Amino acid sequence: MVMSIKARRWAARLGTVKDLMVAGDIITVILMIVLSGVLFVAMPAFLQNRVTGIEIKRGTVELGRFSLESDRTLDVEGPLGKTVVRISKGQAFIIESPCSNKYCINMGHIGASGGVLVCVPNEIIISSGQNNDNGLDAISR
């Protein structure tokens, strides 16, 4: 490769990698690049292995955690009767409820990113995502 005189002068001033960095520096830089590569491969797998799913509660009693992976219909017993929760395509929603207002059905669906469905009369709380979410996003906090 032909270098211009200017480029060659700059190269001479900067020297080679060995003039620039001692052994420890090169090891450090390589280590960091390797660490970054390993994390790049490992991090998504590590994060995905965590339990993601919905948590169903009656009042303060936890009834269980359910994965969003498989489609199914769950019958949840509350004080008024049966609330039917449907899990489909990674989304959970209430399709049937014994309450009078049916607000819970109108709350729509929640996915793995978080959210909550509540049926107040039947005391059913379906939540997803991290529990330490207090409803504020990063900006407003």
Next chain:
Amino acid sequence: MNERTLKIARLSMLLALATSVHALEALAPVTLGWFRFGFANIIGLTTLILFGFKDAFYVTAGRIFLGSLISGSLGSPAFMLALSGGVVSIILMCLVSLIPRQFLSEIGISVIGSVAHNMAQLAAAYFLIIRNEAIFMLAPVMILAATGTGFLNGLASRYLTASLKRHWMIR
């Protein structure tokens, strides 16, 4: 002028320089969201090499407080991130600077400090602000970016240290 006064004057100059760099960097248009060069760390590292850990800690903590005061982010999440990153990075840089300079030069120290700075910020962002494990997906990208900026800062710090040693006739 006696030694003590001289040292205080020099440290004040370094602190003033670090503060201006920190404040100017906060003014610079940000292209990639979280990405910053961390040029202020050049001064922190130079202080560490010339004066040792205690003074480097004062300069770093001081420039974060003063710089945030100037740029108006004192007490905001951005300030918390800068503080946690700065403190962790200066402590780690002090530890690795105990390795003789012929095995690990300014560049290596700076790369380690820079990566530590970013990781501490990520951890602080997780605990203070976002609370979502997904932000750790940024870790590999941040390590790579920190390696690059750390290298540049280390190189700059080497020239600054050499120049200051010459001008101030230290050692």
